[in-house]
Amino acid sequence: MHCYAVWAPDAEHVDLELTEQAGPRRLPMHRTEGGWWRCDEPQPEHGDDYAFVVDGSDPTPDPRSAWQPHGVDGASRVFDPSRHTWGDAGWRGPRAGRGALGGVVHELHVGTFTPEGTLDAAIERLPHLVELGVDVVELMPLAAFPGRWGWGYDGVHPYAVHDPYGGPEALQRFVDAAHGLGLGVCLDVVYNHLGPAGNYLSRFGPYFTEKHHTPWGQAVNLDDTGSSVVRRWIVDNALRWFRDFHVDALRLDAVHELRDDSPVHLLAQLSDETAALSDALHRPLTLIAESDLNDPVMVEPTSAGGRGMSAQWSDDLHHALHATLTGERQGYYDDFGSLPVLAKTLTTVFRHDGGWSTFRGADWGAPVDPATHSGHAFLGYLQTHDQVGNRAVGERISALLTPGQQAIGAALYLLSAYTPMVFMGEEWGASTPWQYFTDFPDAELGRAVSEGRRNEFGSHGWSADDVPDPQDHATRDRSVLDWSEPAQSGHARTLRWYRDLIALRRDRPEAFDGDLTAVSVRHAGDDQPPWLVLRNHDLAVACNLSPEPQTVPVPGVDELLLAWDSSSTDVTADGVRLPGYAVAVLTAR
DSSP, X not given: OOSXXXXXXXXXXXXXXXXXXXXXXXXXXXXXXXXXXXXXSSOOOTTOEEEEEETTOOOBOOTTOSOOTTOTTSOEEOOOGGGSOOSOTTOOOHHHHTTTSSSOEEEEOHHHHSSSOSHHHHHTTHHHHHHHTOSEEEEOOOEEOSSSOOOSTTOSEEEEEOGGGTHHHHHHHHHHHHHHTTOEEEEEEOOSOOOSSSOOGGGTSOSEEEEEEETXXXXXXSSSTTHHHHHHHHHHHHHHHHHHSOOOEEEETTGGGOOOOSSSOHHHHHHHHHHHHHHHHTSOOEEEEOOSSOOGGGGSOGGGTSOOOSEEEOHHHHHXXXXXHHOOOSGGGGGOOSHHHHHHHHHHXXXXXXXXXXXXXXXXXXXXXXTTSOGGGEEEOSOOHHHHHTSTTOOOGGGTSOHHHHHHHHHHHHTSSSEEEEXXXXXXXXXXXXXXXXXXXXXXXXXXXXHHHHHHHHTTXXXXXXXXXXXXXXXXXXXXXXXXXXXXXXXXXXXXXXXXXXXXXXXXXXXXSOOGGGEEEEEOOTTSOOEEEEEETTEEEEEEOSSSOEEEEOTTEEXXXXXXXXXXXXXXXXXXXXXXXXXXXEEEO
């Protein structure tokens, strides 16, 4: 930051307000080319507090503020990222240069990962992830948001790190510590909307447009008047995390709500600029999209007309696993739950690949060609923050299944051809829920959020009294991981299972090369007790989905590698004999 500058193309005058010991001091800024305003003296110094006054408005934080120590409505603070002395000079990315793809991702929320809810406290728990075998830590959004606690998707300062988490310096310490332990870091970023409180962008310029609308209102302006600067605001933000904070990957929230009719889509622009920065930094940089479109164009190269994302989340696999294991069929689970659907999502990614979606009431998606698309380009998972926290009471999969059923689900996605992702606490079957919580200081907004949450689930048959109040701090506190659990017997067994599966994945890289053509699934017919066998190269994951013991047919068994219940598992001439709700991993010809 060489001078104070802000884009305000329609303003008549803009002042810089500096917070000084004697009180606030205002200095006029001068208009420059492209609608930018500058103030060349004094030059910004690390730790200086400042704000902008647009046409006599109240002092307003900088749209590119890197530090908001006084909350989302207060003055911005200058942050100099070069002050940090990095210890990762030899870092070339996780998985020996393969980036985040193919390795194991672990999604965590800083505010509930530890009781303290800070980045520095999270550092102390990183050895657990190393022992688990994780390759990449994915941090849910850190952009500054109103209040102390929240999921992070109501952020209003995309360039800032939420100060109660420790601010920008803490993120640099976290990334440095993670790299020192061999862990990559992925940051969840939200470019499709800003939260309802503390969003002052419209005071400055056309950051939003009436040309498109999203579930949050006006769309971010990607293709209307002034969009070139807004696009630069987003792309610069992404590149900054890679460059100044040494982040390895970005997870882009709900990219289907980035409404853009430009000749070059924002995602394609971001992909190309990220690739150029990757070459300059000599390390892989990964872009992971959350997309509801079920379209492989998202992960196809920009040179072929694709969006150029490195990978995308695959909710269809989650839905198929969840519906098959739990029996739930409400909402979007309606088209899932059968063994043929589970087989399809394990081999060709999408359940909805151009056919009818009952939930959407329309044909949806496009097919993935296993011969030309790597499984590594799709993330597979049994849980995510959304799939747990958006349930009425935030219960985890471990509250809905037996440990054996969860072991089945874990084996299927961790030993699939996809890039697997574990949600924090899943690896030991955490008993703590993960609920939806907010901390809006505005009492009226907080009340509206609480009432809206209860009304939403009340319309689906839940008692309003059973739905946790998002604004109650106890809701956040209930969602904090209990770190005494991994050592307890039942939880320890589940943790060993996850560690063993991940170790197997790492020890046999030839079986996890992402080749979808090497994956096949066989399963029981409608008139049989349910079973399923996933084959990935020479590995076979045999699953007994029945509560009763049965022999799951696996031709050509060579060796039993892992079993959820080894004392009751036997390899036979016909396959593998498994107790009810159990799974075994074998090599097979």
